[in-house]
Amino acid sequence: MFFRNSLALFFRIVLFLFIPFCAYGYPERIISLSPVLTEELYVLGAEDSLVGCTIYCSRPAEAKNKEKVGTVIEINLEKIISLKPDVVLSTPLVSRKSKEKLKNLGIKIIDFPAAKNFSGICDQFLELGKIIGKELLTGDIILKVKDEVAAIKKKAKSLPNLKVFVQVGEKPLITAAKGSFINDFIEFAGSINIVKDSKDAYTRYSREKVIRDNPDVIIIASMGIEGVKEKEIWQRYKTLEAVKNNRIYIIDSNLFCSPTPITFVETLNVIVRILYPNYE
Numbered sequence: 020m021f022f023r024n025s026l027a028l029f030f031r032i033v034l035f036l037f038i039p040f041c042a043y044g045y046p047e048r049i050i051s052l053s054p055v056l057t058e059e060l061y062v063l064g065a066e067d068s069l070v071g072c073t074i075y076c077s078r079p080a081e082a083k084n085k086e087k088v089g090t091v092i093e094i095n096l097e098k099i100i101s102l103k104p105d106v107v108l109s110t111p112l113v114s115r116k117s118k119e120k121l122k123n124l125g126i127k128i129i130d131f132p133a134a135k136n137f138s139g140i141c142d143q144f145l146e147l148g149k150i151i152g153k154e155l156l157t158g159d160i161i162l163k164v165k166d167e168v169a170a171i172k173k174k175a176k177s178l179p180n181l182k183v184f185v186q187v188g189e190k191p192l193i194t195a196a197k198g199s200f201i202n203d204f205i206e207f208a209g210s211i212n213i214v215k216d217s218k219d220a221y222t223r224y225s226r227e228k229v230i231r232d233n234p235d236v237i238i239i240a241s242m243g244i245e246g247v248k249e250k251e252i253w254q255r256y257k258t259l260e261a262v263k264n265n266r267i268y269i270i271d272s273n274l275f276c277s278p279t280p281i282t283f284v285e286t287l288n289v290i291v292r293i294l295y296p297n298y299e
Contacts, residue, residue, distance in 0.1 A: 045150070045151055045152035046068065046104075046105035046106040046127075046150070046151065047068055047105055048068065048070045048102065048103060048104045048105045048106075049065070049068045049069050049070065049104060049105065049106055049107075049108065049151070050069075050070060050071040050072065050088060050099055050102060050104040050106075050107045050108065051069060051071075051072045051073070051076065051107075051108045052072070052073055052088070052089075052091060052094060052107065052108060052109045052110060052112075052113050053073075053076075053091065053108060053109075053110045053131065054072075054073065054075050054076045054077070054078065054091070054277055055134075055143075055277045055278075055279060056108045056110075056131060056147060057069065057072045057073075057076035057078075057082050057085075058076075058078045058079065058082070058279055058282075059144055059147055059279050060147070060151070061078075061079050061081070061082065062160070062279060062281060063147070063148065063151065063153045063156055063157065064153075064156075065151050065153065066081065066082075068151065069082075069085055070085070070086060070102045070103075070104060071085060071086040071087070071088045071098070071099065071102045071104070072085050072086075072087065072088065073087065073088065073089060073090055073091050073094075074087050074089070074090055075090060075091055078273065086098070086102060088102070091110065091112050091113070092112050092113065092114070093114075094113060094117055096117060096120055096121065099121065099126070100121075100124065100126070104126060104127075105127065106126075106127045106128075106129055106150070107121060107126060107127065107128050107129070108129055108131060108147075108150075109128050109129065109130050109131070110130065110131055110132075110133065111130065111132060111133060118130075129150060131143055131146070131147075134200065135198055135199060135200065135220050136198060136199060136200045136202070136203050136220075137168065137200050137203045137207070137283060139200070140200060140278060140279070140280055140283055141161050141164070141165070141280055144157055144160070144161065144279065144280050145157050145158070145161060160280060160281065161280060164280045164281065164283070164284055167284045168207060168283075168284060168287065171207060171208070171284075171287055171288070171291060172207050172209075175207065175208050175209030175291065176209060177209075178208075178209040178210075178294075178295050178298070179209075180209065180210055180211050181210040181211065181234075181235040181236055181294055182210070182211050182213050182232065182233070182234045182235045182236070182260075183205050183210050183211065183212055183213065183234055183235065183236045183237075183238065183294070184212075184213050184214070184229050184232070184234040184236070184237050184238070184261075185201055185202075185205065185212065185214075185237075185238045185239075185240070186237065186238070186239045186240065186249060187201065187221065187240045187272075187275075187276065188221075188240075189245055189249055191223045192223065192224050192225065192226065193221055193222070193223060193224070194214050194221070194222060194223075194224045195212070195214070195220065195221055196212070196214040196215065196216075196217035196219060196220060196221065196222050197212070197214075197215055197217065197220075198219070198220040199220035199221060200278065200283065201275065201276070202220075204275075204286060204287055204290045205290070207287055208287065208290045208291045208294055208295075209291075209294075209295075210236075210294055213229070213232040213234050226256070229259075230256055230258065230259065233258075233259060233260055234259070234260065234261050235260045235261060235264070235266060236261055236266045236267075236268070236293070236294060237253055237259075237261040237266070237267045237268070238267075238268050238269075238270055238290075238293065239267070239268070239269045239270070240269075240270060240272040240275045240276055241269050241270060241271055241272045241275075246269045247269070250267050250269060253267050254267065268293050270286075270289065270290075270293070274286045274289070
């Protein structure tokens with residue numbers, strides 16, 4: 020810990036001494052097409068530079084008051100142009116055609132690939148920090164977050180392994196497999212994700228396979244009324260250990276499916292306490 024903190028201090032001094040502030044040229048007008056990136060801009064204190072975001076950018080609550088430029092898929096090009104952004108922070112969900120139109124108009128687009136796991140979440144956050152001139156702050160936050168995750172993982176090693184199934188979609192039934200940050204939640208908490216053979220981070224699954232694997236715990240990412248209905252459906256399968264022991268849980272999909280580094284740790288703590296109610 021001492022070495023890591025000392026190393027962070029060293030890099031802060033180097034940046035301060037050798038990088039002239041006049042060379043930064045950071046954007047002053049930003050449009051975010053990602054709820055996660057919008058939330059991270061607030062975490063980094065860059066909300067005043069945020070001039071527009073999507074209708075799904077609702078965290079923190081103040082983001083709801085920003086100018087809206089469409090959804091995470093369909094964007095209003097005229098609205099974006101009228102806001103005169105220095106940069107638009109985009110994702111693969113936004114159509115290539117729309118992004119090309121903005122580029123042809125001289126608007127800078129920066130694409131952020133979807134973060135697949137905890138490491139990817141941290142990398143994305145660090146990249147955002149570089150773009151807006153918050154390298155030192157993002158570095159400090161990531162160091163703290165990684166230390167907290169390491170402490171949880173160390174303590175979780177002494178906990179009994181539980182078999183867990185995570186449902187993130189219905190009709191078809193979708194689950195999170197290896198390579199996803201939802202899988203990281205389960206493994207970092209000391210348990211086992213029953214879906215481990217898929218090449219994809221998110222994959223279709225069947226109730227028959229779940230019954231065969233017989234998880235100790237089932238976690239459902241909230242889908243409104245559908246989440247409640249899904250729990251009721253699972254409760255019909257009386258042979259499941261999760262049903263026998265009343266261990267089917269519904270968790271807020273906002274935290275579960277689109278975490279920042281900070282909310283990753285918060286959600287990891289929630290998962291640990293769901294899996295191990297007596298965890299201290």
